[in-house]
Amino acid sequence: MKKFSERNQDKLVIWARELSYRYPDGTNALRGISFEIQEGEKVAVIGPNGSGKSTLLTLLTGIRRGEGELKIFGYPVNKKNAISIKKLVGIVFQNPDDQLFCPTIFEDVAFGPLNMGLSPDEVKQRVDEALENLGLTGYENRSSFHLSFGERKIASLATVLAMQPKLIAMDEPTSNLDLSHRRKIIRWIQKSLETIILTTHDLDMALETCHRVIILNQGKIIADGPTEIILRDQKLLEKNDLELPLSLQKSIKKTRFKEKKEQRTKNKKQI
Amino acid sequence: MRHDFFDHHRSGNSLVHLADPRLKFFMMVSYILVLVVIPQDAKRYFIPLSFVPVILALTSGISFLHFLSKLAKIYPMIFFITFLLPFFPSDHEAGFKLGIFKFYRSGLDKFLLINVKSVLAVFMSIILTTTTEFNRLLKGMEKFHIPRIIILILSFMYRFIFLLIDEVERMLMAYNARYIHLPFFTRLKVFAQQIGVLFIRTYERSERVYQAMDARGFSGKIYTISDLNWKQRDSLLLALFIIILILPFLIL
Numbered sequence: 031m032k033k034f035s036e037r038n039q040d041k042l043v044i045w046a047r048e049l050s051y052r053y054p055d056g057t058n059a060l061r062g063i064s065f066e067i068q069e070g071e072k073v074a075v076i077g078p079n080g081s082g083k084s085t086l087l088t089l090l091t092g093i094r095r096g097e098g099e100l101k102i103f104g105y106p107v108n109k110k111n112a113i114s115i116k117k118l119v120g121i122v123f124q125n126p127d128d129q130l131f132c133p134t135i136f137e138d139v140a141f142g143p144l145n146m147g148l149s150p151d152e153v154k155q156r157v158d159e160a161l162e163n164l165g166l167t168g169y170e171n172r173s174s175f176h177l178s179f180g181e182r183k184i185a186s187l188a189t190v191l192a193m194q195p196k197l198i199a200m201d202e203p204t205s206n207l208d209l210s211h212r213r214k215i216i217r218w219i220q221k222s223l224e225t226i227i228l229t230t231h232d233l234d235m236a237l238e239t240c241h242r243v244i245i246l247n248q249g250k251i252i253a254d255g256p257t258e259i260i261l262r263d264q265k266l267l268e269k270n271d272l273e274l275p276l277s278l279q280k281s282i283k284k285t286r287f288k289e290k291k292e293q294r295t296k297n298k299k300q301i
Numbered sequence: 302m303r304h305d306f307f308d309h310h311r312s313g314n315s316l317v318h319l320a321d322p323r324l325k326f327f328m329m330v331s332y333i334l335v336l337v338v339i340p341q342d343a344k345r346y347f348i349p350l351s352f353v354p355v356i357l358a359l360t361s362g363i364s365f366l367h368f369l370s371k372l373a374k375i376y377p378m379i380f381f382i383t384f385l386l387p388f389f390p391s392d393h394e395a396g397f398k399l400g401i402f403k404f405y406r407s408g409l410d411k412f413l414l415i416n417v418k419s420v421l422a423v424f425m426s427i428i429l430t431t432t433t434e435f436n437r438l439l440k441g442m443e444k445f446h447i448p449r450i451i452i453l454i455l456s457f458m459y460r461f462i463f464l465l466i467d468e469v470e471r472m473l474m475a476y477n478a479r480y481i482h483l484p485f486f487t488r489l490k491v492f493a494q495q496i497g498v499l500f501i502r503t504y505e506r507s508e509r510v511y512q513a514m515d516a517r518g519f520s521g522k523i524y525t526i527s528d529l530n531w532k533q534r535d536s537l538l539l540a541l542f543i544i545i546l547i548l549p550f551l552i553l
Binding site: 088091093113116117119120121123125127128129130131132133134137140141142144145146150153154171173174175189190193 | 434435436439456457459460461463464506509510512513514515516517518519520524525526
């Protein structure tokens with residue numbers, strides 16, 4: 031298992047030790063995983079379907095409770111700290127229709143800040159900022175069912191941003207998006223200063239946005255390290271039902287072709 | 302998928318569209334209450350009162366046929382609740398025959414009274430819902446202290462009915478893509494199974510929506526922000542409406 035060498039304990043956003051989760055039907059979604067994430071890191075969790083990626087995100091936000099130890103910003107994830115953790119962690123679900131349940135975008139984005147007990151003026155300010163941040167100014171009075179899928183996905187991100195969380199968990203943020211909305215999400219992740227943990231099958235997006243990658247397979251952490259190293263390790267990826275990001279496939283093929291050519295030339299010279 | 306059939310008349314610039322939703326809700330409720338309390342022997346008030354929804358409909362700028370088409374969809378329900386009334390007498394009443402049917406005057410009076418009241422009440426409701434955006438209507442209703450839980454349920458219903466329609470459309474597309482020919486009872490069985498699957502999907506969605514609400518701090522209490530602004534024209538409209546409502550009772 032590959033790890034980062036040292037961690038600054040004071041700046042730990044997520045601290046997990048022997049984290050496990052079993053669904054009521056007996057499926058072991060997570061089997062004793064341990065990892066840490068520091069403030070400001072952007073981490074992509076990748077793996078085949080059913081590896082436990084989405085389950086991990088729900089554990090981080092306290093939606094589900096697993097076994098083992100889990101701390102978010104030093105708070106153990108339990109019932110007592112539920113409210114504090116909800117203010118610190120925002121989760122963006124894969125399907126935006128699960129997250130947009132109010133009649134208008136304004137009300138959806140205002141939902142979180144209102145529950146935080148903010149005044150109407152503060153709520154309006156937060157909503158305006160969140161929408162402006164994501165290029166959705168003017169969408170306040172629109173109903174989510176009148177928006178395209180991409181717009182709904184971005185609006186669902188706005189609903190979380192309005193709460194100004196310190197940790198943002200995103201489940202497949204670019205899935206089913208057209209190129210333009212995908213690019214918007216990528217640019218936002220690149221610009222944002224919050225700590226981000228995201229699950230994805232879009233390895234090119236992970237390469238562009240995240241410093242670190244965790245490979246999860248059958249509920250276990252197989253690899254944890256810098257994106258540039260892990261996403262170039264073809265053998266490791268293929269062993270875990272993944273493949274090289276598309277943007278690297280061509281360049282790696284070229285590099286290998288070049289290496290083979292040099293080797294042949296070397297062999298000819300030797301002869 | 303886009304669903305405009307609920308909303309396409311709601312944004313407009315007529316006086317009715319621009320009126321405060323609280324005013325429109327009050328007008329609808331008070332009009333219906335007045336209709337309900339009019340006794341059977343005071344039919345003369347119906348004619349002047351029927352002008353109220355007609356004037357509002359004409360002022361809204363929406364085609365009268367649109368209102369009539371909506372009314373036509375709801376009227377069968379009113380008819381089927383009341384159509385047997387003319388056949389029942391009250392207290393030794395001698396009826397009159399029309400062909401093979403025997404009618405009674407009192408029953409016929411009740412039938413007409415209930416139909417007229419219902420049609421006018423429904424017409425007024427259609428005007429309210431056609432000219433008011435649903436979320437603003439809910440905000441207006443909230444101001445009348447209708448329990449917030451009911452407002453939330455209505456709001457969810459409005460939001461998720463479109464998702465449900467999308468889900469059903471996709472299921473039907475999948476069904477039609479693989480459908481060749483099935484006997485009637487097999488088709489019925491498949492239809493029942495589809496309903497069952499739809500129910501399970503809806504239930505699972507509700508779980509995920511609750512998780513999303515919980516993750517955003519929902520603790521059971523419902524908070525909203527009201528952006529309704531009562532204007533001077535709303536006060537004038539309210540005064541005019543009250544006068545028109547009371548005038549028949551003073552004059553006639």
